[in-house]
Amino acid sequence: MPESMLLATPRKLPVFTKEAVVNGEPTEMECMEIGGQTYTITKGAVRMAGLEDDWFEDVRDPDSVITSLRRNRGLKPDIFTFLQRLPETEPRYTYQMEYESIAALPIRNYDHWWNKQIKAVTRNMVRKSQKAGVEVREAAFDDDFVRGMVAIFNETPIRQGRRFWHYGKDFDTVKRQFSRFLFREDVIGAYYRDELIGFVMLGDAGRYGVLGQIISLVQHRDKATNNALIAKAVEVCARKELPYLVYGLWANSSLVDFKRHSGFEEAKLPRYFVPITQKGRLVLKLGVHRDWKAIVPDRVKSPLKRFRRLWYGWRAKLRGVKASAQA
Structure with a gap:
Protein backbone atom coordinates (compact mmCIF):
# COMPACT_ATOMS: atom_id res chain seq x y z
CA MET A 1 0.00 0.00 0.00
CA ILE A 79 -3.19 24.05 13.90
CA PHE A 80 -0.40 22.51 11.84
CA THR A 81 2.43 24.87 10.90
CA PHE A 82 5.54 24.42 8.78
CA LEU A 83 8.30 26.55 7.30
CA GLN A 84 9.56 26.64 3.73
CA ARG A 85 13.33 26.67 4.10
CA LEU A 86 16.04 28.50 2.22
CA PRO A 87 16.68 28.92 -0.64
CA GLU A 88 12.98 28.55 -1.57
CA THR A 89 11.49 31.97 -0.80
CA GLU A 90 8.58 31.80 -3.27
CA PRO A 91 5.45 30.12 -1.81
CA ARG A 92 4.96 26.58 -3.10
CA TYR A 93 1.64 25.82 -1.40
CA THR A 94 -1.81 27.40 -1.24
CA TYR A 95 -2.33 27.06 2.52
CA GLN A 96 -2.72 30.17 4.67
CA MET A 97 0.72 31.74 4.79
CA GLU A 98 2.69 34.48 6.51
CA TYR A 99 6.27 35.51 5.86
CA GLU A 100 8.86 34.84 8.55
CA SER A 101 11.90 37.10 8.37
CA ILE A 102 15.27 35.53 9.08
CA ALA A 103 18.84 36.86 8.95
CA ALA A 104 20.67 35.11 6.11
CA LEU A 105 24.18 35.61 4.77
CA PRO A 106 24.71 34.38 1.17
CA ILE A 107 28.13 32.72 0.92
CA ARG A 108 30.21 32.33 -2.24
CA ASN A 109 33.57 32.03 -0.54
CA TYR A 110 35.41 33.63 2.35
CA ASP A 111 37.28 36.16 0.22
CA HIS A 112 34.04 37.38 -1.36
CA TRP A 113 32.52 37.90 2.09
CA TRP A 114 35.64 39.67 3.33
CA ASN A 115 36.06 41.98 0.34
CA LYS A 116 32.50 42.50 -0.93
CA GLN A 117 29.92 41.80 1.77
CA ILE A 118 31.32 43.60 4.80
CA LYS A 119 32.68 47.10 5.16
CA ALA A 120 36.05 48.30 6.39
CA VAL A 121 34.79 48.90 9.93
CA THR A 122 33.85 45.21 10.30
CA ARG A 123 37.10 44.01 8.75
CA ASN A 124 38.95 46.24 11.22
CA MET A 125 37.04 44.65 14.11
CA VAL A 126 38.18 41.18 13.03
CA ARG A 127 41.75 42.45 12.69
CA LYS A 128 41.45 44.08 16.12
CA SER A 129 40.53 40.73 17.63
CA GLN A 130 43.55 39.07 16.02
CA LYS A 131 45.91 41.84 17.16
CA ALA A 132 44.56 41.55 20.71
CA GLY A 133 45.73 37.94 20.77
CA VAL A 134 42.40 36.17 20.27
CA GLU A 135 42.73 32.80 18.53
CA VAL A 136 39.58 31.39 16.93
CA ARG A 137 39.59 27.72 16.00
CA GLU A 138 37.41 24.65 15.66
CA ALA A 139 37.29 22.91 19.01
CA ALA A 140 36.34 19.61 20.62
CA PHE A 141 33.28 19.48 22.87
CA ASP A 142 35.21 18.05 25.81
CA ASP A 143 35.08 18.74 29.54
CA ASP A 144 37.50 21.67 29.31
CA PHE A 145 35.31 23.28 26.66
CA VAL A 146 32.16 22.74 28.75
CA ARG A 147 33.84 24.32 31.78
CA GLY A 148 34.62 27.34 29.60
CA MET A 149 30.97 27.48 28.52
CA VAL A 150 29.82 27.41 32.14
CA ALA A 151 32.15 30.31 33.00
CA ILE A 152 30.77 32.37 30.11
CA PHE A 153 27.15 31.57 30.94
CA ASN A 154 27.58 32.48 34.60
CA GLU A 155 29.40 35.76 34.05
CA THR A 156 26.23 37.88 34.00
CA PRO A 157 22.50 37.24 34.48
CA ILE A 158 21.56 39.97 31.97
CA ARG A 159 22.29 39.88 28.23
CA GLN A 160 20.75 41.96 25.45
CA GLY A 161 18.67 43.78 28.04
CA ARG A 162 16.88 40.70 29.31
CA ARG A 163 17.28 37.83 31.75
CA PHE A 164 19.85 35.39 30.34
CA TRP A 165 18.42 31.89 29.98
CA HIS A 166 21.61 29.94 30.71
CA TYR A 167 22.77 31.90 33.76
CA GLY A 168 23.13 29.70 36.83
CA LYS A 169 23.49 26.39 34.99
CA ASP A 170 26.07 23.92 36.27
CA PHE A 171 28.54 21.73 34.37
CA ASP A 172 26.29 18.67 34.05
CA THR A 173 23.31 20.70 32.84
CA VAL A 174 25.31 22.55 30.19
CA LYS A 175 26.99 19.36 28.99
CA ARG A 176 23.67 17.51 28.71
CA GLN A 177 21.75 20.30 27.01
CA PHE A 178 24.45 21.29 24.53
CA SER A 179 25.58 17.80 23.53
CA ARG A 180 22.21 16.79 22.05
CA PHE A 181 22.93 18.01 18.52
CA LEU A 182 26.67 17.52 18.18
CA PHE A 183 26.00 15.09 15.32
CA ARG A 184 25.14 18.09 13.14
CA GLU A 185 27.22 20.85 14.73
CA ASP A 186 30.70 22.29 14.37
CA VAL A 187 32.06 23.74 17.61
CA ILE A 188 34.11 26.93 17.29
CA GLY A 189 35.97 28.49 20.20
CA ALA A 190 37.64 31.87 20.71
CA TYR A 191 40.63 31.73 23.06
CA TYR A 192 42.66 34.41 24.81
CA ARG A 193 45.75 33.20 26.64
CA ASP A 194 44.32 29.65 26.51
CA GLU A 195 41.04 30.75 28.14
CA LEU A 196 37.77 30.19 26.29
CA ILE A 197 36.25 33.67 25.95
CA GLY A 198 33.58 32.94 23.34
CA PHE A 199 32.13 30.18 21.20
CA VAL A 200 29.77 29.26 18.38
CA MET A 201 27.66 26.14 17.96
CA LEU A 202 27.37 26.04 14.16
CA GLY A 203 24.62 23.74 12.91
CA ASP A 204 24.67 22.10 9.47
CA ALA A 205 21.17 22.17 7.95
CA GLY A 206 22.33 20.80 4.61
CA ARG A 207 21.33 23.87 2.63
CA TYR A 208 22.86 26.36 5.07
CA GLY A 209 24.70 26.77 8.34
CA VAL A 210 22.83 27.83 11.48
CA LEU A 211 24.30 29.93 14.29
CA GLY A 212 22.59 28.07 17.12
CA GLN A 213 24.57 29.86 19.82
CA ILE A 214 27.13 32.66 19.66
CA ILE A 215 28.31 34.23 22.89
CA SER A 216 31.41 35.74 24.49
CA LEU A 217 32.64 37.05 27.82
CA VAL A 218 31.58 40.60 28.66
CA GLN A 219 34.94 41.30 30.32
CA HIS A 220 36.63 40.82 26.93
CA ARG A 221 34.18 42.88 24.89
CA ASP A 222 37.05 45.17 23.86
CA LYS A 223 38.52 42.31 21.79
CA ALA A 224 35.68 42.09 19.22
CA THR A 225 35.30 38.39 19.94
CA ASN A 226 31.93 37.96 18.25
CA ASN A 227 33.22 39.54 15.04
CA ALA A 228 36.04 37.01 14.97
CA LEU A 229 33.61 34.15 15.65
CA ILE A 230 31.37 35.20 12.75
CA ALA A 231 34.41 35.33 10.46
CA LYS A 232 35.35 31.77 11.42
CA ALA A 233 31.76 30.58 10.95
CA VAL A 234 31.77 32.02 7.42
CA GLU A 235 35.08 30.26 6.75
CA VAL A 236 33.68 26.90 7.91
CA CYS A 237 30.49 27.30 5.85
CA ALA A 238 32.53 28.20 2.76
CA ARG A 239 34.74 25.14 3.26
CA LYS A 240 31.67 22.90 3.57
CA GLU A 241 30.11 24.59 0.52
CA LEU A 242 27.04 25.72 2.47
CA PRO A 243 25.55 28.58 0.41
CA TYR A 244 24.04 30.46 3.37
CA LEU A 245 24.67 31.18 7.03
CA VAL A 246 21.53 31.83 9.08
CA TYR A 247 21.57 33.90 12.28
CA GLY A 248 18.10 33.61 13.80
CA LEU A 249 15.21 35.93 13.08
CA TRP A 250 15.53 39.35 11.48
CA ALA A 251 13.86 41.23 14.30
CA ASN A 252 13.99 44.79 15.53
CA SER A 253 16.48 44.02 18.30
CA SER A 254 19.87 45.10 19.58
CA LEU A 255 21.48 42.51 17.30
CA VAL A 256 20.10 43.79 13.98
CA ASP A 257 22.93 46.27 13.40
CA PHE A 258 25.54 43.65 14.28
CA LYS A 259 23.97 41.21 11.83
CA ARG A 260 23.78 43.83 9.09
CA HIS A 261 27.39 44.92 9.57
CA SER A 262 28.42 41.24 9.38
CA GLY A 263 26.84 40.93 5.94
CA PHE A 264 23.51 39.37 6.88
CA GLU A 265 20.38 40.31 4.97
CA GLU A 266 16.69 39.92 5.63
CA ALA A 267 15.22 36.85 3.92
CA LYS A 268 11.47 36.27 4.02
CA LEU A 269 10.40 32.64 4.15
CA PRO A 270 6.82 31.37 3.83
CA ARG A 271 5.39 29.87 7.01
CA TYR A 272 2.14 28.01 6.54
CA PHE A 273 -0.73 27.57 8.99
CA VAL A 274 -3.33 24.85 8.41
CA PRO A 275 -6.40 24.35 10.64
CA VAL A 296 2.13 43.62 18.81
CA PRO A 297 3.45 46.24 16.33
CA ASP A 298 7.06 47.46 16.56
CA ARG A 299 5.96 50.95 17.60
CA VAL A 300 4.56 49.39 20.78
CA LYS A 301 7.25 46.75 21.33
CA SER A 302 10.20 49.14 20.99
CA PRO A 303 9.40 51.28 24.08
CA LEU A 304 8.58 48.11 26.03
CA LYS A 305 11.99 46.68 25.15
CA ARG A 306 13.69 49.93 26.16
CA PHE A 307 11.89 49.85 29.50
CA ARG A 308 12.86 46.20 30.02
CA ARG A 309 16.50 46.97 29.21
CA LEU A 310 16.54 49.89 31.67
CA TRP A 311 14.77 47.83 34.32
CA TYR A 312 17.20 44.91 34.13
CA GLY A 313 20.16 47.31 33.92
CA TRP A 314 18.99 49.10 37.07
CA ARG A 315 18.53 45.80 38.92
CA ALA A 316 21.97 44.63 37.79
CA LYS A 317 23.59 47.81 39.13
CA LEU A 318 21.86 47.37 42.47
CA ARG A 319 23.24 43.84 42.70
CA GLY A 320 26.68 44.88 41.51
CA VAL A 321 26.68 42.50 38.53
CA LYS A 322 27.65 43.03 34.91
CA ALA A 323 25.10 43.32 32.13
CA SER A 324 25.77 42.91 28.44
CA ALA A 325 24.03 44.47 25.45
CA GLN A 326 25.52 41.82 23.18
CA ALA A 327 25.36 38.05 22.89
Missing part, protein backbone atom coordinates in the same frame (compact mmCIF):
# COMPACT_ATOMS: atom_id res chain seq x y z
CA PRO A 2 1.40 3.48 -0.89
CA GLU A 3 2.69 5.55 2.05
CA SER A 4 0.14 8.31 1.33
CA MET A 5 -2.72 5.80 1.76
CA LEU A 6 -1.23 4.50 4.97
CA LEU A 7 -1.00 8.05 6.33
CA ALA A 8 -4.63 8.71 5.39
CA THR A 9 -5.98 5.60 7.16
CA PRO A 10 -7.99 6.58 10.28
CA ARG A 11 -6.06 5.49 13.35
CA LYS A 12 -4.88 6.67 16.72
CA LEU A 13 -1.40 8.08 16.32
CA PRO A 14 0.89 7.13 19.22
CA VAL A 15 1.94 10.08 21.39
CA PHE A 16 5.32 10.06 23.11
CA THR A 17 7.37 12.65 24.99
CA LYS A 18 10.87 13.98 24.31
CA GLU A 19 13.03 16.26 26.41
CA ALA A 20 13.54 19.67 24.86
CA VAL A 21 14.95 23.01 25.95
CA VAL A 22 12.54 25.93 25.51
CA ASN A 23 13.72 29.43 26.43
CA GLY A 24 16.65 27.84 28.20
CA GLU A 25 14.48 25.61 30.40
CA PRO A 26 14.13 21.82 30.09
CA THR A 27 10.63 20.64 29.26
CA GLU A 28 8.83 17.53 28.04
CA MET A 29 7.28 17.94 24.59
CA GLU A 30 4.44 15.74 23.33
CA CYS A 31 5.36 14.25 19.95
CA MET A 32 3.94 12.18 17.11
CA GLU A 33 5.69 10.38 14.29
CA ILE A 34 4.13 10.73 10.84
CA GLY A 35 5.75 9.48 7.66
CA GLY A 36 9.06 8.88 9.42
CA GLN A 37 9.28 12.46 10.76
CA THR A 38 8.81 13.66 14.34
CA TYR A 39 6.30 16.42 15.06
CA THR A 40 5.99 18.26 18.37
CA ILE A 41 2.72 19.55 19.79
CA THR A 42 2.67 22.66 21.93
CA LYS A 43 0.64 22.98 25.10
CA GLY A 44 -1.82 25.74 25.87
CA ALA A 45 -5.24 26.99 24.80
CA VAL A 46 -4.34 26.59 21.12
CA ARG A 47 -2.21 23.55 20.35
CA MET A 48 0.13 23.72 17.38
CA ALA A 49 1.93 20.87 15.65
CA GLY A 50 5.12 21.32 13.69
CA LEU A 51 8.32 19.54 12.80
CA GLU A 52 10.56 18.92 15.78
CA ASP A 53 13.12 21.24 14.19
CA ASP A 54 11.98 22.85 10.97
CA TRP A 55 15.24 24.78 10.59
CA PHE A 56 16.89 21.47 9.72
CA GLU A 57 14.39 19.50 7.65
CA ASP A 58 11.44 19.93 5.31
CA VAL A 59 7.99 18.43 5.66
CA ARG A 60 8.16 15.70 3.03
CA ASP A 61 4.45 15.51 2.24
CA PRO A 62 2.34 18.27 3.85
CA ASP A 63 -0.97 16.99 2.40
CA SER A 64 -0.48 13.53 3.93
CA VAL A 65 0.51 14.98 7.31
CA ILE A 66 -2.58 17.23 7.34
CA THR A 67 -4.83 14.29 6.43
CA SER A 68 -3.24 12.13 9.13
CA LEU A 69 -3.74 14.80 11.81
CA ARG A 70 -7.34 15.47 10.83
CA ARG A 71 -8.23 11.77 10.78
CA ASN A 72 -6.38 10.98 13.98
CA ARG A 73 -8.59 9.36 16.60
CA GLY A 74 -6.37 10.50 19.46
CA LEU A 75 -4.74 13.81 20.35
CA LYS A 76 -5.35 16.47 17.72
CA PRO A 77 -3.51 19.77 17.49
CA ASP A 78 -5.62 22.76 16.53
CA ILE A 276 -6.88 20.84 11.98
CA THR A 277 -9.84 21.45 14.33
CA GLN A 278 -12.78 23.87 14.37
CA LYS A 279 -10.99 25.82 17.08
CA GLY A 280 -7.99 26.08 14.79
CA ARG A 281 -10.16 27.44 11.97
CA LEU A 282 -11.62 30.09 14.28
CA VAL A 283 -8.21 31.08 15.65
CA LEU A 284 -6.78 31.48 12.14
CA LYS A 285 -9.83 33.43 11.01
CA LEU A 286 -9.43 35.83 13.94
CA GLY A 287 -5.69 36.12 13.31
CA VAL A 288 -4.68 35.29 16.90
CA HIS A 289 -2.60 32.18 16.14
CA ARG A 290 0.77 33.88 16.76
CA ASP A 291 2.03 34.79 20.23
CA TRP A 292 1.76 38.38 21.43
CA LYS A 293 5.30 39.22 20.30
CA ALA A 294 4.31 38.58 16.69
CA ILE A 295 1.00 40.44 17.00
